Amino acid sequence: MAAYFSSLNPIALWNAAPGGIAQGLIWGIMALGVYTTFRVLNFADMTVDGSFSLGGAVAVMLMLNGFNPSIVLFASLGAGLLAGLITGILHTKLGIPDILAGILTQISLYSINLNIMGKANQAVPINSVRVFFTSNIRYLGQTLALTLVVDVIIVSIIYWFLGTELGSSIRATGINPDMSRAQGIDTNKMKILALMLGNGLVALSGGILSEYQGFADVKMGQGSIVIGLAAVIIGEVLAEALVGKRLNFVMRLSFTIIGAIIYYMVYVFVLWLKFPADDMKLLTAIVVAAFLAVPYLKEKRVNSFSGLQKRNARLQAESLNNDKEAE
Amino acid sequence: MLEIRNICKTFNAGTINEKVALSNVSITLNDGDFCTVIGGNGAGKSTIMNAVAGVWPIDSGMILVDGTDVSGLSEYQRAPFFGRVFQDPRTGTAGDMQIDENLALAARRGQRRTLRWGVTRKEQEKYKEYLKTLDLGLEDRLTAKVGLLSGGQRQALTLIMATMKKPKVLLLDEHTAALDPKTASKVLAATDRIVEENRLTTLMVTHNMRDAIQHGNRLIMMNEGKVALDISGEAKKKLTVEDLLHKFEEVTGGSFANDRMLLS
Numbered sequence A: 001m002a003a004y005f006s007s008l009n010p011i012a013l014w015n016a017a018p019g020g021i022a023q024g025l026i027w028g029i030m031a032l033g034v035y036t037t038f039r040v041l042n043f044a045d046m047t048v049d050g051s052f053s054l055g056g057a058v059a060v061m062l063m064l065n066g067f068n069p070s071i072v073l074f075a076s077l078g079a080g081l082l083a084g085l086i087t088g089i090l091h092t093k094l095g096i097p098d099i100l101a102g103i104l105t106q107i108s109l110y111s112i113n114l115n116i117m118g119k120a121n122q123a124v125p126i127n128s129v130r131v132f133f134t135s136n137i138r139y140l141g142q143t144l145a146l147t148l149v150v151d152v153i154i155v156s157i158i159y160w161f162l163g164t165e166l167g168s169s170i171r172a173t174g175i176n177p178d179m180s181r182a183q184g185i186d187t188n189k190m191k192i193l194a195l196m197l198g199n200g201l202v203a204l205s206g207g208i209l210s211e212y213q214g215f216a217d218v219k220m221g222q223g224s225i226v227i228g229l230a231a232v233i234i235g236e237v238l239a240e241a242l243v244g245k246r247l248n249f250v251m252r253l254s255f256t257i258i259g260a261i262i263y264y265m266v267y268v269f270v271l272w273l274k275f276p277a278d279d280m281k282l283l284t285a286i287v288v289a290a291f292l293a294v295p296y297l298k299e300k301r302v303n304s305f306s307g308l309q310k311r312n313a314r315l316q317a318e319s320l321n322n323d324k325e326a327e
Numbered sequence B: 001m002l003e004i005r006n007i008c009k010t011f012n013a014g015t016i017n018e019k020v021a022l023s024n025v026s027i028t029l030n031d032g033d034f035c036t037v038i039g040g041n042g043a044g045k046s047t048i049m050n051a052v053a054g055v056w057p058i059d060s061g062m063i064l065v066d067g068t069d070v071s072g073l074s075e076y077q078r079a080p081f082f083g084r085v086f087q088d089p090r091t092g093t094a095g096d097m098q099i100d101e102n103l104a105l106a107a108r109r110g111q112r113r114t115l116r117w118g119v120t121r122k123e124q125e126k127y128k129e130y131l132k133t134l135d136l137g138l139e140d141r142l143t144a145k146v147g148l149l150s151g152g153q154r155q156a157l158t159l160i161m162a163t164m165k166k167p168k169v170l171l172l173d174e175h176t177a178a179l180d181p182k183t184a185s186k187v188l189a190a191t192d193r194i195v196e197e198n199r200l201t202t203l204m205v206t207h208n209m210r211d212a213i214q215h216g217n218r219l220i221m222m223n224e225g226k227v228a229l230d231i232s233g234e235a236k237k238k239l240t241v242e243d244l245l246h247k248f249e250e251v252t253g254g255s256f257a258n259d260r261m262l263l264s
């Protein structure tokens, strides 16, 4: 035990922190995509695991073909929009249930990503291009500033878009599709738009991450839906606790990014504790399951048959006791 | 003018759950007609409303608004012609959006949803005026989430949303059934006033015979997917609850006692 603790190096943790924040800021963009589909549209979109890798694959392959590393990110975004479009069409035009529609696109993207890259992973040609989002320790400050700016821009755009007539219609579709149709909103179109937006953000995030880590991998998006959800949920819990009733929409979006940062700081910390990296997904799943379960269990405690039975049994026992005492 | 021409609807056709919900129903409402609809449980009242609104396609027949057949349009496409209020107060509004946002959604019924801002300052002022007419204090809570409102407030809001764009036909499906009697009569009074002021052609389903008699200039009784009775003009004015009960027993061939149709 003592040997374990003495093997932990606080300086290493300190050095790893900026990288954790940078990753959090990058994954925060993907979390905003998950927020758009999961929270705004109320659609559990499984496409994201595939569209995240798609964004990375498109970015790296275009860079290998000599394209500018900032232009390629727009291509990642566009590829993500297409992925969302496919899921949207499967769901709205072909009547496939939401989760299954996402899984179908996700699975097909696995093959598509392999075809795009020609093999399971491809490295960024660091000799011929200078990426903007780099994990190189010398430029990490620049990367942090740049990702922060990108995040702020994206939050502003989402805030603006969801406040427009079109965005309001998307929100209404997520909350009450019957009412939306009664008010003349084409709910299918709104679902497709939201899925496109969400997956566009996810793929953009994948593109930026591939620049940051220096490669794209067909499996880089695996489990990202859970990471996105973790960020959304951590953000919500934190926002409830810190801001409470005054929580507005910009704050909700910002806290989603903060959730992603916290997730990655925990990730860095757990790795620092020499926790095997392969077990991180298990840990993440447990955290997300726990947070999703908390509101349900809270409600259950107030509102359950077994709870009522216990309370009433206690009351009966008490009145029996009182009767005895009275005798 | 609304013309429902020989419409038929069978649910789950060809299965053991097959249910003929509407068989050859024809109803014509002239401009300004206020028609109440009564009938037993499962008589097809809601089905008529849903057929007109386009919740699903009808099997056969036509639905004409001012002479144009709308039966081939999907629900959202024909929404500009109709204003709707539902039985469940939660159905007609988006609970997680603000009062003004809900109104703004309704104000754009039939228009393209653009990238302009969803609610403008100017329309907020307009909405305050609308809400004042309800006298429920909603004008001071423009940015409150609709989910925080009571059932009656939500129905009143839905009523405003349904009528602010002056629909060709107003469809009310037992919109006071989920409210307590006092709130129900308030919402009904608001309904009367709005219909009157805008001279709206209205189809109102109710399970309350007294309401069906007191409101509107015409009354239809449905039974087993058919129009069993259609009374208007002087005859409607002279109608009593006893007359209706009698008629109801006649068409159903039984007693009303175990039915939901109430005298209240």
Ligand SMILES: Nc1ncnc2c1ncn2[C@@H]1O[C@H](COP(=O)(O)OP(=O)(O)O)[C@@H](O)[C@H]1O
Pocket: B011, B012, B019, B020, B021, B039, B040, B041, B042, B043, B044, B045, B046, B047, B048
């Ligand atoms: N969407 C549906 N699917 C299957 N059956 C339905 C559907 N809607 C209504 N019905 C059936 O059609 C009949 C008429 O229903 P409805 O119009 O809702 O009655 P009510 O007059 O009480 O409003 C009922 O037997 C009902 O079960």
Ligand SMILES: [Mg+2]
Pocket: B045, B046, B047, B174
């Ligand atoms: Mg009904």
